[in-house]
Amino acid sequence: MADTSALYQEILLDHNRRPRNYGPLMGATCVERGVNPLCGDELTLWLRMEGDRIADASFVASGCAISRASASMMTGAVKGKTREEAAEIIEHFRALVTGHASASEFSGGLKVFAGVARLPQRVKCAVLAWHTLHAALVGRAGIAKP
Amino acid sequence: MTALVPRADFPLLARNPDLVYLDSAATSQKPNAVLDAMRDFYESDYANPHRGAYALSARATERYAAARATVARFFGVADPECVIFTRGTTDSLNVVAGAWGRANVGAGDEIIVTGAEHHANFVPWQQLALETGATFTICPLTSDGYADVDSLRRAVSRKTRVVAFNHVSNVLGAINDVREIAAIAHGVGALAVCDGAQGAPHMRVGFDTLGADFYAASAHKMLGPMGSGVLLGRREILEAMPPYQTGGDMIAFVGDVTTTWNVLPHKHEAGTPNVAGAVGLAAACDYLDAIGMERVASHERALVKLAYDRIATIEGVTLHGPRGGERSGVLSFAVADIHPHDLATLLDERGICIRAGHHCAQPLMRRLGVSATARASFYVYSEDSDVTALVDGVESAKRVFVGA
Numbered sequence: 001m002a003d004t005s006a007l008y009q010e011i012l013l014d015h016n017r018r019p020r021n022y023g024p025l026m027g028a029t030c031v032e033r034g035v036n037p038l039c040g041d042e043l044t045l046w047l048r049m050e051g052d053r054i055a056d057a058s059f060v061a062s063g064c065a066i067s068r069a070s071a072s073m074m075t076g077a078v079k080g081k082t083r084e085e086a087a088e089i090i091e092h093f094r095a096l097v098t099g100h101a102s103a104s105e106f107s108g109g110l111k112v113f114a115g116v117a118r119l120p121q122r123v124k125c126a127v128l129a130w131h132t133l134h135a136a137l138v139g140r141a142g143i144a145k146p
Numbered sequence: 147m148t149a150l151v152p153r154a155d156f157p158l159l160a161r162n163p164d165l166v167y168l169d170s171a172a173t174s175q176k177p178n179a180v181l182d183a184m185r186d187f188y189e190s191d192y193a194n195p196h197r198g199a200y201a202l203s204a205r206a207t208e209r210y211a212a213a214r215a216t217v218a219r220f221f222g223v224a225d226p227e228c229v230i231f232t233r234g235t236t237d238s239l240n241v242v243a244g245a246w247g248r249a250n251v252g253a254g255d256e257i258i259v260t261g262a263e264h265h266a267n268f269v270p271w272q273q274l275a276l277e278t279g280a281t282f283t284i285c286p287l288t289s290d291g292y293a294d295v296d297s298l299r300r301a302v303s304r305k306t307r308v309v310a311f312n313h314v315s316n317v318l319g320a321i322n323d324v325r326e327i328a329a330i331a332h333g334v335g336a337l338a339v340c341d342g343a344q345g346a347p348h349m350r351v352g353f354d355t356l357g358a359d360f361y362a363a364s365a366h367k368m369l370g371p372m373g374s375g376v377l378l379g380r381r382e383i384l385e386a387m388p389p390y391q392t393g394g395d396m397i398a399f400v401g402d403v404t405t406t407w408n409v410l411p412h413k414h415e416a417g418t419p420n421v422a423g424a425v426g427l428a429a430a431c432d433y434l435d436a437i438g439m440e441r442v443a444s445h446e447r448a449l450v451k452l453a454y455d456r457i458a459t460i461e462g463v464t465l466h467g468p469r470g471g472e473r474s475g476v477l478s479f480a481v482a483d484i485h486p487h488d489l490a491t492l493l494d495e496r497g498i499c500i501r502a503g504h505h506c507a508q509p510l511m512r513r514l515g516v517s518a519t520a521r522a523s524f525y526v527y528s529e530d531s532d533v534t535a536l537v538d539g540v541e542s543a544k545r546v547f548v549g550a
Contacts, residue, residue: 008547013547017483038503039502039504039518040503040508040511040517040518041517042517062517063517064485065484065485065488066487066488119491125487
C-alpha cells in the first residue's frame with residue numbers, strides 16, 4: 001500500500017484539470033507522438049524551434065492525471081531552453097521519478113513527481129511526455145536532429 | 147454475503163487480512179489444497195512421466211493421467227484424451243489458430259471474431275488472416291456487450307471457416323450464449339472456438355454438450371497455478387489437425403526422412419509436460435467441485451449485482467456492460483474526471499486491488515469509446531465487505547480529485 005497523498009497534491013490535480021500549453025501549436029516546427037502501450041495513454045507534443053532553442057511547446061494528451069500534469073509542467077519548464085539544457089532537465093526528471101535524484105534539485109511544481117518513485121508501476125505515466133520530448137529533440141535512434 | 151470459503155484456505159489472504167483483492171479476473175489467489183497438491187507431487191512422485199522404466203516415473207505418469215481425468219470430469223469431457231494440457235488460454239488459442247488454422251484456412255476464406263475479444267482470441271486470428279489472405283471480420287456487439295447473434299447470422303457464409311468468441315467478456319462480464327453462436331457457425335460448416343478463460347472459473351462448462359468445437363481455459367484464473375491450462379477439443383478435429391509443436395513425447399516413430407505422430411493427447415503436448423501445473427489445476431477443480439459451481443456462479447452474481455447497484459448510485463459513474471442482465475463477477479466502470487489509473491493508485495493506498503487499463507482488449511476499448519476502464523472482479527473468497535471497501539474507496543478518490 002503506497003502513500004499517495006504526497007503525489008496527488010493540489011498542484012498536480014490543477015495541472016490535470018487545467019493543463020497549460022494545451023492544444024496544437026501554431027507555427028510548430030516539430031510534432032512528435034508518444035504512446036504508452038501498456039495502458040493506452042497517448043500524447044502529441046508540438047515544438048517551435050528557433051535555431052537551437054525551444055521557443056514554444058504544447059501538447060494534447062489522453063491519459064491519467066500523472067501523465068497530463070507531467071506534460072503540462074514539462075512544456076512550461078522547457079520553453080526558452082536550448083536543446084542541451086532541455087536534455088539536462090529530461091535526465092534530471094528521469095532521475096527524480098526513479099528515486100535517483102532529490103526533489104530539492106527542482107523548482108516549482110515538478111517536485112511533486114518525487115512521489116512517483118514509490119509507485120514503480122506509475123513511472124511510465126510520469127515519463128511519457130519526457131520520452132516524447134527526448135524523441136522530438138534527438139530522434140528515436142538517438143541521432144541529433146539538424 | 148459472506149465468502150463461500152474461509153479466508154484461511156488462502157495463505158496470501160490469511161497473511162494480508164486487510165487486503166481487498168478485487169482482481170480475480172486477472173488472476174485468482176491460491177488455496178492450500180492447490181499448493182499442497184503441487185508440493186506433494188514434487189515430494190512424493192516426481193520424475194519425468196512417460197519415459198522411465200522405473201516405478202517412480204510410472205507414479206509421475208499416473209499423477210499426470212489422474213490430473214487429466216479430474217480436469218476432464220470437471221469440464222464435462224467424457225474422453226480425457228480430448229483434454230490437451232497447455233500453458234494457458236493464450237497458448238491453447240495459438241494451438242488452434244496455428245495448427246488447425248494454418249491447415250484449414252486459406253485465401254478467400256473468412257475468419258470471424260467478436261469485438262469483445264481478449265487479444266489472445268483476436269491477434270492469433272488476425273495474424274492468421276494476414277498470413278493466409280483470409281478475410282478477417284469483426285462481429286458487432288449489442289449495446290450491452292454481448293456478441294450480436296443477429297449480425298453474426300447475417301455475416302456467416304460458406305466461406306466462413308471459424309467463429310472465435312468469448313464465453314464471458316473479461317471486461318464486461320457479459321455471458322455469451324455459446325450454444326447459439328456455435329449453432330450459427332455449424333450452420334455454415336464453420337468451427338466454433340470459445341475462449342473460456344473467464345467462463346471456466348465461474349460456471350459449469352459441460353463441454354461435451356456445449357456445442358463449441360474448441361474451448362480454452364487457464365488454470366491460474368480458477369485457483370490453479372500460472373503456466374497451466376487446457377485446450378478441449380472434439381476428437382475427430384484433434385486427430386485430423388497437425389501438431390502445433392514437434393519434439394519429444396509427441397512422436398510415434400522418427401525416421402530419417404519422416405516422422406509419425408503419437409496418439410491423443412500426446413500428439414499435441416510436445417516436450418516434458420508441466421505435470422505439477424496439471425496436478426495443481428486438478429486440485430483446483432476438486433476444490434471448486436467441493437463448493438459446487440452453481441454456488442460459485444450464484445455467489446458471484448449476487449456480489450456483482452450488489453456492487454453494480456451501489457456503484458451506480460455514485461454521481462459521475464458510468465458502468466459498462468450488461469444493465470441488469472446476467473453477468474459474471476466482473477464490473478468495469480469509469481468515474482468522471484478520474485482516469486482509471488489514478489483511481490487504481492488511490493484505491494491501492496487503501497489496500498484495494500483493482501485493474502485499470504485496456505484489459506488486453508483494445509478493440510473493445512475502441513468500441514466503448516474509452517482508452518481504459520477500472521475493473522473490479524469477484525471470486526469465491528470475495529464478500530460484501532469487499533464491495534463496501536470499493537464503494538468507500540471510489541467516494542474517497544472523488545473527494546481527492548473533484549472535492550465532491
